[in-house]
Amino acid sequence: MQELKVPSVGESIVEVEIGAWLKGEGESFAQDEPLVELITDKATLELPAPFAGTLKQILKKTGETARVGEAIALLEEGRAEAAPKAQAPAEAPKEPSPEPLAMPAAERLMQEKGVSPAEVQGTGLGGRILKEDVMRHLEERTPAKPQEAPPPPPSRPVPPPSTPTQPPADKPWRVSEAVPMTPLRRRIAERLLMVRQTTAMLTTFNEADMSAVIALRKEFGEAFQKKYGVKLGFMSFFVKAVVQALKEIPELNAEIRDNHIVYHRYYDIGIAVGGGEGLVVPVIRDADRLSFAEIERQIADFAERARTKKLKPEELMGGTFTITNGGIYGSLNSTPLLNPPQVGILGMHAIQERPVVRDGQVVIRPMMYLALSYDHRIVDGREAVTFLRRVKELIENPARLLLEV
The missing domain is CATH 3.30.559.10 (Chloramphenicol acetyltransferase-like domain)
Structure with missing residues (x-):
């Protein structure tokens, strides 16, 4: 098992943001095939595979940051065609291949509440799951709590600047969305x-x-x-x-x-x-x-x-x-x-x-x-x-x- 580390990507760049993973866990890849996008403050780069093998574990998910030299995945050398087939059914329930992307705040809340990303309907850019999507899902899952919570309206007129405001009930099309700026x-x-x-x-x-x-x-x-x-x-x-x-x-x-x-x-x-x-x-x-x-x-x-x-x-x-x-x-x-x-x-x-x-x-x-x-x-x-x-x-x-x- 070998670590896939963030390489030096240029002078003065010490940290990158993890973009889209181009291979999922259990998938095989060829040497020099792109595995993941790395987003810097100057450009978006593709990190190629150092050898042919299998992506065993993703350590840093999309949207997270990693420093130069930090491990972001574990790789296993060698094609091993049978291994991905044997693992695919066991891992399918855990990660249904095209799992919806979630913002870091939403991901933390889902982990705290034991919610799977597949259960939540994302309304963010490109279907990303936002924190409020998770909160809405939790409210729908436990209908007793929303009725016990009329106090929130006073805080609504001044919502946190980092979260989208909820549209008025009579004008559902008036939606705003806050999306984090890329590096x-x-x-x-x-x-x-x-x-x-x-x-x-x-x-x-x-x-x-x-x-x-x-x-x-x-x-x-x-x-x-x-x-x-x-x-x-x-x-x-x-x-x-x-x-x-x-x-x-x-x-x-x-x-x-x-x-x-x-x-x-x-x-x-x-x-x-x-x-x-x-x-x-x-x-x-x-x-x-x-x-x-x-x-x-x-x-x-x-x-x-x-x-x-x-x-x-x-x-x-x-x-x-x-x-x-x-x-x-x-x-x-x-x-x-x-x-x-x-x-x-x-x-x-x-x-x-x-x-x-x-x-x-x-x-x-x-x-x-x-x-x-x-x-x-x-x-x-x-x-x-x-x-x-x-x-x-x-x-x-x-x-x-x-x-x-």
């Missing part, structure tokens, strides 16, 4: 609040005519995809433009460390992508050394693994500058928040045909608003405006990206 969402909330409290953030705006980039994609997009196996998107143009602008305005590729300004002479560009539980920012390392195709491949890979919760913690760390594209959700303009300790973030937005003046004539062009948020403690308005104007020039004349002029 990732808690971390996002903490960092966004910290940005407001610890930086002198300002935002400057400009707009770019996307005609030239759209024409290039239309002319070479098919050949590019055939040759490299990935679509030619807008993001690679912006990564290239940002890198070139950062070389010219190094204040935006820096950070404050104690009483020093640290200027980075490398270009690790964070790309904000929507994950299963929130926005994550994987980092393209040494973006200045990559081709358009290499950048597009990395972005596509990040997006896919963000959806399937397979990003590695180290891929979300570091970064010297960030690009976020609210345009994929239809945003026309916004003020992006900094990703500390970085001092700059570029916001891309939806492309919209608008009338603009060119050579004294009003013409219709595909335009995109650009927003640069920056930390005024390091970056002055002149540098910020110059940087954004440079990105605009490079996007409007992408030949400059190849010639670096």
Whole structure:
């Protein structure tokens, strides 16, 4: 029998939350097959099996926390096909394979009262059993007690903030539900609040005519995809433009460390992508050394693994500058928040045909608003405006990206 322990999942991460168990007790698994999801404050990871065998006992259930190095399950090496079959009938009454998930408070109450999860109808997210579901079950099981308990109404107007309020009897549809924040969402909330409290953030705006980039994609997009196996998107143009602008305005590729300004002479560009539980920012390392195709491949890979919760913690760390594209959700303009300790973030937005003046004539062009948020403690308005104007020039004349002029 061997212990399945929480591995080190990244710098500064000492605790994880147990997500969904992908195998049940008594089930066999192959080597490297995912056994359980581990939720950190940066990403959700799958923990693979160290060898082929059988999951004998789950020590940490979904929703519980475990420290790095702590055992969360017991594994038995070897396939042993007959063992699961012999154990399945004996264990079936104890744990009916798809047992409803229960919140920790509900689980404790069920253990105290001797209630099986199969007896309780969960009303939480995804059918999770809440504490009030257990209480309701106990009241229904012992009808004498609810009638002896009229005193609770005085406390009802001020229910605990962590539990859902019961709807009025005449309006049963007015239901609220309190769901604990995941570690990732808690971390996002903490960092966004910290940005407001610890930086002198300002935002400057400009707009770019996307005609030239759209024409290039239309002319070479098919050949590019055939040759490299990935679509030619807008993001690679912006990564290239940002890198070139950062070389010219190094204040935006820096950070404050104690009483020093640290200027980075490398270009690790964070790309904000929507994950299963929130926005994550994987980092393209040494973006200045990559081709358009290499950048597009990395972005596509990040997006896919963000959806399937397979990003590695180290891929979300570091970064010297960030690009976020609210345009994929239809945003026309916004003020992006900094990703500390970085001092700059570029916001891309939806492309919209608008009338603009060119050579004294009003013409219709595909335009995109650009927003640069920056930390005024390091970056002055002149540098910020110059940087954004440079990105605009490079996007409007992408030949400059190849010639670096």
